[in-house]
Amino acid sequence: MMARIPDLYQVLGVAQDATDDEIKRTYRRLARELHPDVNKDPEAERRFKQITAAYQTLSDPAKRRQYDLFGSDGAVAGPDLFPFGDMGDVFDVFFGGGFGGRRRRPRRRTRTQRGGDVFVDVSLTFEEAAFGAQKDVTVDSLQECERCHSTGCEPGTYPSRCTRCGGAGEVQDVSRSIFGTVMTARACTVCEGTGEEIAAPCKECRGQGRKPVRQTTAVEIPAGVSDGMQLRVAAGGQEGRQGGGAGDLYVALHVRPHPVFERRGDDLVCGLTVPMTQAALGAEIEISTLDGNETIEIEPGTEPGAVIRLRGHGVPHLGRRGRGDLFVSVAVETPAPRSKDERALLERLAELRDERPHRGKGLAGKVRKLSEE
Ligand SMILES: [Zn+2]
Numbered sequence: 001m002m003a004r005i006p007d008l009y010q011v012l013g014v015a016q017d018a019t020d021d022e023i024k025r026t027y028r029r030l031a032r033e034l035h036p037d038v039n040k041d042p043e044a045e046r047r048f049k050q051i052t053a054a055y056q057t058l059s060d061p062a063k064r065r066q067y068d069l070f071g072s073d074g075a076v077a078g079p080d081l082f083p084f085g086d087m088g089d090v091f092d093v094f095f096g097g098g099f100g101g102r103r104r105r106p107r108r109r110t111r112t113q114r115g116g117d118v119f120v121d122v123s124l125t126f127e128e129a130a131f132g133a134q135k136d137v138t139v140d141s142l143q144e145c146e147r148c149h150s151t152g153c154e155p156g157t158y159p160s161r162c163t164r165c166g167g168a169g170e171v172q173d174v175s176r177s178i179f180g181t182v183m184t185a186r187a188c189t190v191c192e193g194t195g196e197e198i199a200a201p202c203k204e205c206r207g208q209g210r211k212p213v214r215q216t217t218a219v220e221i222p223a224g225v226s227d228g229m230q231l232r233v234a235a236g237g238q239e240g241r242q243g244g245g246a247g248d249l250y251v252a253l254h255v256r257p258h259p260v261f262e263r264r265g266d267d268l269v270c271g272l273t274v275p276m277t278q279a280a281l282g283a284e285i286e287i288s289t290l291d292g293n294e295t296i297e298i299e300p301g302t303e304p305g306a307v308i309r310l311r312g313h314g315v316p317h318l319g320r321r322g323r324g325d326l327f328v329s330v331a332v333e334t335p336a337p338r339s340k341d342e343r344a345l346l347e348r349l350a351e352l353r354d355e356r357p358h359r360g361k362g363l364a365g366k367v368r369k370l371s372e373e
């Protein structure tokens, strides 16, 4: 059964430009007259519910504004679409909670809901992970519906008490077991625990109060992050319902490998192969680092496996000062003689160093335990 919502100003008997104070005083006067504990006339109770519903809309600036904008354009709703359930709150304000023993505690129910978290993957180059970056991420999210101000109701209409749970937001299951009767409460599936049903859902958001949106957010990636980390952007997720806070945005980081450098925490490692002559004679060699080219010193007589450390050329520490180091592991290329001249030179060198095997007699090798290396 549908009925036209009566004009709320007429219900209260105030002018459309009545001040908040006038509305409050008028409601208070009528409520003292019509409250069911005072007035046993069934018509008084009906009137009381009407003025209470009218007051709830007109005493809330946002609701009143919405009502002024949309409320008089022929919206229809069921006769019981008035939100009676919050009456207790009204009486806490006006009468200090005293109407004898019959008054029940106000039900705590709300459509307020925190927005959901949103998860997104971001791919970073090795350098972006090391030095930080700003990345645009596109997420499918939910945003407040402007048409219904996230109430989910067509403008000018109001939610009604849920018919399934009577506004409690939960339903009780009674089952019998060997232990006796067991009562279990679960959230009402019809109203999702809100206690309210929407008879005329907002056309824009289909009663959800929020609309899906695809939005692009710039996310600041701090220096020093590494593969597999997850960043949390507080309140970067879906918007909440009716003042519930926004959810968070979680950004999972995937770092592409570097062609040369590998990370060991905030240190970097790489290999460098030098010819035997450079390892023997020493050399200055230019290598590329994350910070551009650096010259490193190969000491005369550098052994294969020697490690050269470049302090501060690693990855910046995440969230604090300083950087890791770059470790260059030296490999030595041993030449096979490519000409008679090269062979002669190497043999001459071996002779000079007394490393040349004598005919018929092997050179005494320095054999040692491998694990002591
Ligand atoms: Zn809407």
Ligand SMILES: [Zn+2]
Pocket: 162, 163, 164, 165, 166, 167, 168, 169, 170, 188, 189, 190, 191, 192, 193, 194, 195, 196
């Ligand atoms: Zn319900």
